[in-house]
Amino acid sequence: MRMELNGAQILTNSLIEEGVEYIFGYPGGAVLHIYDALNDQDSISHILVRHEQGAAHAADGYARASGKPGVVLVTSGPGITNAVTGIATAYMDSIPMVIISGQVPSMLIGNDAFQEVDAVGITRSCVKHNFLIKDISKIAVTLKKAFHIATTGRPGPVLIDIPKDITIAKSEEQVYPSKIDLRSYKPNNPIDQVQIKKAADLIARSKKPIIYSGGGSVIGNASKELREFTRILGYPITQTLMGLGAYPANDKLSLGMLGMHGTYEANMAMHGSDCVIAVGARFDDRVTANIDKFCPTAKIVHIDIDPTSIGKNVAVDVPLVGDVAQVLKGIIATLGDKKVSEISSWWKQINEWRSKNSLHYKREKGIIKPQTVIETLYEVTGGEAIVTSDVGQHQMWAAQYYLFDEPRRWINSGGLGTMGFGLPAAMGAKLAVPDRDVACVTGEGSIQMMTQELSTMLQYNTAVKIVNLNNRYLGMVRQWQEFFYDKRYSMSYMHALPDFVKLAESYGHVGILVEKESELKPALEEAFKLKDRTVFLDIITDQKENVFPMIPSGAGHHEMLLAGEDDMVSTDDEGLNLV
Numbered sequence: 001m002r003m004e005l006n007g008a009q010i011l012t013n014s015l016i017e018e019g020v021e022y023i024f025g026y027p028g029g030a031v032l033h034i035y036d037a038l039n040d041q042d043s044i045s046h047i048l049v050r051h052e053q054g055a056a057h058a059a060d061g062y063a064r065a066s067g068k069p070g071v072v073l074v075t076s077g078p079g080i081t082n083a084v085t086g087i088a089t090a091y092m093d094s095i096p097m098v099i100i101s102g103q104v105p106s107m108l109i110g111n112d113a114f115q116e117v118d119a120v121g122i123t124r125s126c127v128k129h130n131f132l133i134k135d136i137s138k139i140a141v142t143l144k145k146a147f148h149i150a151t152t153g154r155p156g157p158v159l160i161d162i163p164k165d166i167t168i169a170k171s172e173e174q175v176y177p178s179k180i181d182l183r184s185y186k187p188n189n190p191i192d193q194v195q196i197k198k199a200a201d202l203i204a205r206s207k208k209p210i211i212y213s214g215g216g217s218v219i220g221n222a223s224k225e226l227r228e229f230t231r232i233l234g235y236p237i238t239q240t241l242m243g244l245g246a247y248p249a250n251d252k253l254s255l256g257m258l259g260m261h262g263t264y265e266a267n268m269a270m271h272g273s274d275c276v277i278a279v280g281a282r283f284d285d286r287v288t289a290n291i292d293k294f295c296p297t298a299k300i301v302h303i304d305i306d307p308t309s310i311g312k313n314v315a316v317d318v319p320l321v322g323d324v325a326q327v328l329k330g331i332i333a334t335l336g337d338k339k340v341s342e343i344s345s346w347w348k349q350i351n352e353w354r355s356k357n358s359l360h361y362k363r364e365k366g367i368i369k370p371q372t373v374i375e376t377l378y379e380v381t382g383g384e385a386i387v388t389s390d391v392g393q394h395q396m397w398a399a400q401y402y403l404f405d406e407p408r409r410w411i412n413s414g415g416l417g418t419m420g421f422g423l424p425a426a427m428g429a430k431l432a433v434p435d436r437d438v439a440c441v442t443g444e445g446s447i448q449m450m451t452q453e454l455s456t457m458l459q460y461n462t463a464v465k466i467v468n469l470n471n472r473y474l475g476m477v478r479q480w481q482e483f484f485y486d487k488r489y490s491m492s493y494m495h496a497l498p499d500f501v502k503l504a505e506s507y508g509h510v511g512i513l514v515e516k517e518s519e520l521k522p523a524l525e526e527a528f529k530l531k532d533r534t535v536f537l538d539i540i541t542d543q544k545e546n547v548f549p550m551i552p553s554g555a556g557h558h559e560m561l562l563a564g565e566d567d568m569v570s571t572d573d574e575g576l577n578l579v
Contacts, residue, residue: 007136008033008167009040010174011100014143016043017176020071022062022431023047024055028075030102030115033167047431047460050452052079054424056086057450060095061425064411065386066432067221069096069150076102077115080161081122085418087157088126092415093242094219096155098146099127105165106134119161128156136166140174148180153187154306155219187305191322191330199277199301199318200334206275206299208346209235212258212287215242215414216280216304218407222246222325226279229328233340236350238266240281242414245404255350256359259287260551261396264358264560267549269350270295271557278302280324283313284415293556303327358549358562359400368517370394370469370541374401377439377467380524385437386429388412390422390446393475396547398441420449423466427453430462437465437528444470444497454507457534465527466536468500471543479546483561484553504536514539 049055059070080101104113146158223246238258256263288294302316310319388411389395413421426440477492501511527535548563
């Protein structure tokens with residue numbers, strides 16, 4: 001005979017059956033029965049964060065580092081509203097996540113009860129799907145549906161809202177389904193072989209091709225196929241901010257990142273190409289710049305698992321819907337029978353663009369350049385660390401100067417651009433891959449949005465190295481104000497900053513202040529030797545440094561702001577070159 005269990009116990013048992021390792025959450029009245037049930041098991045570890053936004057970001061970092069779905073548990077009302085920023089972050093970057101939110105008792109829904117919000121309505125625009133459980137008999141099957149939807153097709157967050165009375169009510173123990181079939185959700189349709197042939201024909205004929213790889217190559221675990229595809233053809237490849245690491249940055253075929261702060265050679269090659277092969281990328285505005293000027297002479301092959309992404313921002317010539325890895329395998333097989341055009345003259349042009357060295361910067365005595373910090377971090381870690389970031393100048397420098405050679409080592413908020421993401425995401429990544437070094441590259445603005453998670457990191461011993469590029473400004477805001485607002489630095493200077501070393505120490509961690517370049521490498525080496533400690537490195541960097549190259553708003557890929565070729569342009573110079 002089946003045991004009689006309450007809804008919370010059925011939910012907990014279902015999570016165990018799903019193989020969940022960690023739940024990131026924060027208790028409250030509407031979910032106390034769930035927390036009581038969690039207390040009676042030892043299969044799942046619960047991570048008690050200090051803010052629900054931190055729970056969502058930590059689950060996100062866990063998912064990106066491990067490839068498994070992150071799980072979040074929050075209470076009703078402010079519990080779910082606090083988590084919305086983290087849910088939206090995951091949604092924009094297609095990260096698999098299941099969020100369980102408590103709800104007021106069913107009979108009180110709509111009565112403005114204490115801590116009641118319409119969780120389904122609030123999250124509708126930033127989840128892949130959501131559910132409100134109205135019947136205890138639907139708990140197990142709903143959970144299975146949620147994980148299936150979150151992890152298949154184009155991944156994303158799925159919300160389950162569960163009223164408190166459903167967690168209290170009792171029912172026979174439910175069998176957790178081993179698989180689920182949803183009539184209205186069929187994400188894995190057969191790949192169109194006619195389109196495969198069209199793509200292969202176009203690729204083989206191109207004289208100025210470029211492969212443009214995005215986050216779908218990482219999320220879709222297609223790094224192996226992407227590398228084979230690129231090397232067989234010998235084509236240049238550029239990667240988006242979200243796609244870094246799917247193809248090795250150190251490889252001779254790699255042109256680096258493209259887009260607003262991409263390399264000169266990547267952007268110029270995109271602009272001059274006659275065939276763009278987009279692999280798991282969505283042509284977002286930070287990549288395309290001015291759509292009217294985007295790739296004016298190129299035919300476009302677009303590979304994506306999400307049909308709604310194809311043709312959404314740019315018109316494409318050969319759409320290919322399907323799993324990225326499987327589509328690439330199909331094109332590789334088809335190309336085996338074709339003669340591919342010779343492109344030596346194209347590589348000659350690209351190498352001329354490369355010679356500009358658009359990531360060059362000038363070191364100045366007595367000042368730590370932020371680029372130097374990232375280069376030193378790369379040197380000290382051997383390029384082997386998982387690196388998370390917050391959002392702003394430090395994010396772009398990390399993407400430019402830390403050369404990612406493997407997928408799932410670069411974790412950042414690309415689509416939503418969420419400050420505060422880096423620290424809890426690093427905590428989640430460390431739990432996912434405990435044997436790997438994890439570094440959080442941040443700034444003094446971003447880090448203060450989630451500083452309280454330092455407490456969580458002490459409680460669960462997630463030994464992360466925090467690299468704070470402290471320039472006393474909201475750096476990217478200041479940069480835009482310098483370029484486009486006549487240097488009117490409205491509210492971008494950070495007054496009254498804490499002593500970050502003392503702050504870290506007050507949370508039980510190690511704090512190190514770095515004010516001279518000569519101290520930089522020894523400090524980083526010391527930090528990474530402390531394998532079981534979180535270390536906060538407060539590194540005082542140049543206040544005036546800007547991120548280059550830069551495509552201004554309204555410009556095309558061929559219209560980049562570059563730093564001076566001999567000297568970096570200071571904030572007082574007129575020496576910006578519009579190329």
